[in-house]
Amino acid sequence: MDQLIAIINTLTPTDLLDIFFVTLLFYGASFLFRGTQAVVLLRGVMTVVIVLILVAGIFQLQALTWLLTNGLAVFAVAIPVIFQPELRRGLEQLGRGSRLLRRSSPVSGRDEIIAEIVRASEKLSERRHGALIVLQKNTQLDDYIRTGTQIDSKVKADLLLTIFWPKTELHDGAVIVGYDGRIASAAAVLPLTASRNLPHPKMGMRHRAALGMSESSDAVCVVVSEETGRIAIMNNGRMIPRLDPERLRTVLGALYGSNEPQRTTLRGWLAERWASLSQQLQESRT
Numbered sequence: 001m002d003q004l005i006a007i008i009n010t011l012t013p014t015d016l017l018d019i020f021f022v023t024l025l026f027y028g029a030s031f032l033f034r035g036t037q038a039v040v041l042l043r044g045v046m047t048v049v050i051v052l053i054l055v056a057g058i059f060q061l062q063a064l065t066w067l068l069t070n071g072l073a074v075f076a077v078a079i080p081v082i083f084q085p086e087l088r089r090g091l092e093q094l095g096r097g098s099r100l101l102r103r104s105s106p107v108s109g110r111d112e113i114i115a116e117i118v119r120a121s122e123k124l125s126e127r128r129h130g131a132l133i134v135l136q137k138n139t140q141l142d143d144y145i146r147t148g149t150q151i152d153s154k155v156k157a158d159l160l161l162t163i164f165w166p167k168t169e170l171h172d173g174a175v176i177v178g179y180d181g182r183i184a185s186a187a188a189v190l191p192l193t194a195s196r197n198l199p200h201p202k203m204g205m206r207h208r209a210a211l212g213m214s215e216s217s218d219a220v221c222v223v224v225s226e227e228t229g230r231i232a233i234m235n236n237g238r239m240i241p242r243l244d245p246e247r248l249r250t251v252l253g254a255l256y257g258s259n260e261p262q263r264t265t266l267r268g269w270l271a272e273r274w275a276s277l278s279q280q281l282q283e284s285r286t
């Protein structure tokens with residue numbers, strides 16, 4: 001305890017700045033890995049390392065201490081290799097705009113969109129017509145929208161059924177519903193998942209593309225399997241499989257519906273402040 005107090009007393013402002021940046025780095029890393037398989041693996045490795053450090057310290061084990069000191073350096077080098085997909089996903093998300101600066105998508109009318117998608121998915125599933133629908137939230141998806149045929153239309157079940165009718169020009173690829181809740185693109189090409197831990201080892205391209213999209217953005221992806229007619233949702237790099245229409249509606253409501261808790265973005269907050277300031281100014285003039 002005395003040692004700790006002595007260390008705290010010798011801390012300079014530069015040391016505090018140093019600690020701040022290291023904390024920021026660790027926080028940033030935990031943010032990149034959040035919700036991924038990497039967290040589970042890291043937690044396991046950290047537990048083993050902490051136990052070994054304690055054992056080596058208590059029993060003064062020289063060889064184990066040497067191994068741990070040198071092994072940790074090797075582990076630091078191995079991290080980017082082992083967690084390449086997770087790091088890539090996190091950096092892509094950063095590149096597409098930080099969470100604070102992301103555009104916030106309007107939620108009004110989303111319940112109607114969900115109803116149309118549920119209706120379409122039910123029919124697509126019965127007919128065994130494959131489909132992939134991406135619901136954009138806050139992450140920019142312009143690069144992917146541009147890969148398809150651009151459309152500007154309300155989300156309607158009939159239109160989705162027509163688009164995904166096999167042998168039509170637009171059935172191959174994904175439909176992307178944009179920020180404004182309108183269909184922005186059809187036959188869009190999405191990034192395939194780079195994860196080696198697939199929910200199902202035999203997962204085909206449609207499901208891999210949906211998973212990839214959900215890994216590199218906060219979009220919600222609905223997939224209807226052509227082979228089995230099963231409906232699944234991919235969100236945040238995870239798959240929610242075997243959804244019946246009722247569960248599809250509930251899950252979509254939670255992830256995309258108008259009751260979904262909205263993150264306050266810096267842009268949204270500034271817009272709100274600006275609107276209330278202008279209103280106050282107007283009121284004071286009149």
Ligand SMILES: Nc1ncnc2c1ncn2[C@@H]1O[C@H](COP(=O)(O)OP(=O)(O)OP(=O)(O)O)[C@@H](O)[C@H]1O
Pocket residue numbers: 130131132171172173174188189190191192203204205206207208209224225226227228
């Ligand atoms: N990168 C991609 N982006 C969007 N859609 C894609 C992409 N790659 C493949 N697809 C779609 O997936 C279809 C092929 O699906 P595939 O049979 O390989 O997948 P699956 O996951 O087994 O799905 P299903 O159960 O429907 O067969 C293609 O016809 C195309 O429409």
